[in-house]
Each structure stands twice: as structure tokens, then as C-alpha cells.
Amino acid sequence: MTTPCTNNRLHLFVDGELSATEAEAFRQHLTRCSECESGLRDLLQLELLAARALGGAAPVAESPEVVEPVTAKVLPLRARLQKVYRTALPLAMAAGLATVFIRFQAPPEIPGEVWLSSADSRTFEARLSHPKADRFLPYSPMRGTSHATEMLPLRPLAELEERHDFRGIAAAYALRGDWQQAEAFLGREAESADKANDQAVVALSRQRYEEALGLLTSALRQNPNHAQALWNRALVLRERDLLDRAAASFDTVASLGEEGWSAEARRMAAELRTQLAEERVRWRRQVTDAWLTLTGDAPWDAKQLAQRPVVARAALYEAVRTVTSKEGVEALLPLAKELDTLGGGSVLQDYVRQVATRDFAARAPLAQGYAGLLRERETKKDATALLESLRRSGERDIYFGALVHTGSAVVDATALSALKGFAEGTPDPWLHLLAEREGIRRELAAGHTALAEKQLMDAMLTCNGLGNIVPCMELN
């Protein structure tokens, strides 16, 4: 006879290898056995890691349908709908739309309901190119899902197919949340800026942001004033947290003077700029507070600071650049270690140790000058003088900080190459991204918008891949 604690019982339970009765007995046992409970906690953490690291599906006793990962509250309805469409519509498609079609004497009018003409709000934020599907309506994501319950009338669809208006069919499906069908029909549409735009809307709905940006860039190359593509580009950039670029794209939409959309675009741009400004203020304040803690006299706890790894990392760089003694730098080592534990490797510890070997008789005045820059006490003239002495000194990390802080590299090519040179000499991924950002700002200033936005998206993707240990928002 096996007792519940032995014979891999816990593993069999978690792997769904027990019978219903055995599983029930084991669940009862779990509530009384602290050993199995803590075993379960560890095992589930391990299995979640496996799912995140190896990306596979977990074994399940039954085989439930796959559900799209969307917000929990919206999900049940959508899941149900998708099921309806998966069964009902492909059947109709298999029968062939053309056979459903009955020929009329005159080309029939396509009823507006195909594109939800009686709707009083939009169900998604993106804009489709089809004029009937691009009426301006207030956006209300929560109410909107109810449109999807309306079945698609098949006769007009067949008529559209006859006319080779695949973009119109795709729009009808997209408005009802059936992106799979929308994508399939778009595939049959002839190449155009409109097609690329609508494909981008599909990619956007599936969170394939890089693909969406590529399609939109192609649409805008064909037609630089494509209102829907400009609008959708703003959405893609916003999804990647590039709020500043998103606002700029909304500005362009606003300038086109479309009824309804223009005002909405202006409002969106203003909102994004407010958000960004508020976030920047909040971020600066958090980093400054942490920096003052690190460089102040009161004791601090590295573990506690590392609970906010992004803020702590930014503050650590500033602290290393501004302390004026070897002892001061060495005192920062515990935080560097704690943050390296989260990020992997030893970049921050190596940085701290390397700075500790510097000659502080020469470094201290520069560190103080940099601290003045951070407190914004220096005038523009002082800043220029400081940058010049930093350039001539060997304190390249402070020089790097000052260049980023003053944004000099955007206007000064020598400064940019100094910045890149320093970043390439360190293994710290965040410094690489910062140097890249300054280069991209330069591209933007030169008017190379599409290239710069592509690079920004890539940088943001790299940044997000680091796992929330560096301030990706700063890439704006």
C-alpha cells in the first residue's frame, strides 16, 4: 500500500497521472500534510519556470481548447465567440461563398450592417482602410465586444467576393473580432498601401508589433499621408512604450483634418505627452531619492533597494559617478552585487571595483561637477566647461553620464562616437542601449524617421528582453 507522501505521488498529481479518485484523495491529503504542501510550492515554481523557459504546453488530463491570452474579464465572451466562428463560419466557407450567391439583375447594394453601420462605438483602436469600416466613432473597448455576437450575413459577403473586394470582407470579419478570417481574405487582396495597412491591423491585434511596423512603413512609403497607417503606426509605437514617437505620429494624423479623427488624434497626442511628462517626473524623483539615499550619511539596505531594481540601477550609476572617495565607491558594492544577482553576470560589481581603483585626487572635482549637473545647478556655460574637462580626463564613465545627461551627442558627432566607444568597451547592456538611443535621436533630428523608429522598436525589444531590470521607458 502506498502512502500519499511516497512513490512520487505529488509529481503524479501535478502531472495529471492520477485517477479522479486518487487525485481527490491527494487533494484531501494536501490540506493536512505540510511536507507535501511545501513540495507542491517548489514543484509548481519549477514547472512555471519550465513553461517560461522552454515555452512548451503543460500536459493536461483533458485537452481543453486553446484560449487567446487577453484580459481575463473580456475573455469568456471572446473565447465563446471564437468557438462559434470556428465552427459556423468555416462550414460556410467550405460550401463556397460563390454557391451561396444568387445573381441579381442590378448589382445589389451591400447592406451597411456588414460593417456594423448601426454600431455607436468602435470595438478596437486600430483603423481599417475600408471607408465603410473607418467611420469615426468613440472608442469603447468594453461595450464593443457585443457587436461580435452579430452573425455575418453571408449573401453580401458572396457579392463582395464576386467583386474581388477582399479588403471589404476582411474588414467585416475584423470588426467582429475574427482576425483569422480577416487575415486569410487579406491574403487574396492585390498589393496596395491599404492592404498593407489592414494587414498591420491584424498583426497589431495579435501583438506582432514589429511585423505591424514593417507593414505600416511600407504603406507610408506608398502614400506618406495615409491617415489610417499613420494612426496605426502611433498605436504600434505606443504599445512598445515609445510614447514620444507615438504622439508625433498622432500629430500628423491631426494635421490631415479628417472629421472626428483629427480631434481624437490631437487628444491622444496630448494625453501621451502628459503621461510621458508625468512618468519622467516620477522617474527622476525616484532616481534622485535613491541616489541621495546611496550618497547620504544614513545607512541603507541593499536588498530593500533592489526590490525596485530599475530605479536602484539608475541610482547606482549616478552614485558611482558622484561619490568622491575610494571608500564611498566601495560602500556601493553590496547594491551592485544584489542587482547583478537579478541581472546575471557581474557587470555592476566590476564597474564599481574598477572605479574604486581610480585616483580620487583627480576624479573628485569632476564627480562634484557631475553632481552639480544632476542637481541642475550648473549653467549651460558651466556644463560645456565640465564636458570639456571630462573629455580630457580619463574618467570616461562620468563623461558618458554627462553626455547622456546633456544630450550633447545628438548635435556633436565627436561626442557620439565617444559615447559609443565607451559603451562598446563595457559588457553592460543598458549602456549599449543608451548609446544607441543617442544615435537614434541624431537620426531623428536628421529627419530619418522610419529608420529611427525601426531602431527604437528593436532597442525597446532588446530592453524588454532583459526582464525589467533597466529603465526601458528612458529610451523615449
Next chain:
Amino acid sequence: MANLFNRERRRYEAFIRQHRPSLLGLARRLSARSSLEAEDLVQETFERAMNEFEALKDRTDAAAAAWLCTTMTNRFLDYCRRQRTESRGMPHLALVQEGVAQGEAQENWELVSTEEFQKAVERLKPHLRDAYRLHAEGKRYNAIAEHFNVPVGTVGSWLTLARRDLKDLLLPQVAVARERGATSS
């Protein structure tokens, strides 16, 4: 303010999108052959995450995942306790409350990155590694048994061994990292 609310909501939605699939996979395994709905378990977990989101959003991905896992495990254990007491007509035991930092299992696992995990899997003995990979891909015991031409019971013990070895490989690293952080502060 409306715009801040929107921004936070988008962040929260992105957070759900990132963690939901792996969490749901786990929930389905826990709720198999019971009256518990995996979707409910995950939804309850994310509702708690919403209350804690202010603190969670600044943590690393690994730390957020570990927190969600602990929270979901607690929800599951609550369910088991309720089942037990309901079947005996007793009021159910007090629910466990989550804070953002709690639980020994969570504290250890939140420092393990997915790369470290992948490296640890590489270091397993070949048959344990392959069996574990097949399992992670969603294969049942009998399918893995067929693949290696071994009895089903062997697969069970291989997986148990693989997990023990993974834990042995990963958790000492965490302990060392903590040790280094602690002694120098």
C-alpha cells in the same frame, strides 16, 4: 486621472498577456479531474495581482512570476481546504493573505532567470534531460515511455529525479548569490 488610469491599465494588460499562458497551463494541471475551473483559478490570481500591481510592476519578470505562482498555489490550497470542510459541513479555514514579499519557496525561485534554468536543464543527465524536455513540451507519461521504450513507472521516477537535480543545480546558486550580497553589506 483618466490618462494615467489608461496607461496603468495597458501595463496591467501587458502583464497579463505576458504571464497568463504559462500560468493557465499550470492551472489546468492543478484543476484536472476536479470541479475547479482553471480559468477561475487564474482569474482570481490576476485579481489579487491587480491589488498588488503598484508593487509588482517594478519587480523583475522572474520575481513577478514567482509571486503569481505562490498566489495561485494559495488559491488552489484554499480550494482543497474548502472542499474538505464543505464535505464535513464545517466553516472553511481562514484564507491566506498575500503580500508582495512572502514565502520561502517564492523567495528562492524569484532569483532564477529563464537562462539559468535552460542552462541547468542542459546539465541534467541525458535521459533525464530528454524526458524532462518531452514532458515540458506537453507529452504525457505514456507517450514519453513509448519514446524511450521503458515502463510508465520509470518515466515517473525519471521526472522526479530530473526535478530534484534541477532544484539542486539552481537553488545553491541562489543561496551563493544571497550569501555574497549579505556578507558584503
